[in-house]
Amino acid sequence: MQSIYEIDSILRELGFLVINDIVKKIKFSPKFWG
Structure with a gap:
């Protein structure tokens, strides 16, 4: 169970x-600010 929990946490x-x-x-894309 511990390893499954660790993998879930990493994901x-x-x-x-x-x-x-x-x-x-x-946010920093010129297209976003149009």
């Missing part, structure tokens, strides 16, 4: 980082 962190990176790209 959550990676997912958060990916979403955060996409949000930053959108």
Whole structure:
């Protein structure tokens, strides 16, 4: 169970980082400000 929990935690962190990176790209994209 511990390893499954650790994998889930890592996936959550990676997912958060990916979403955060996409949000930053959108915010700083000239298209977003149009």
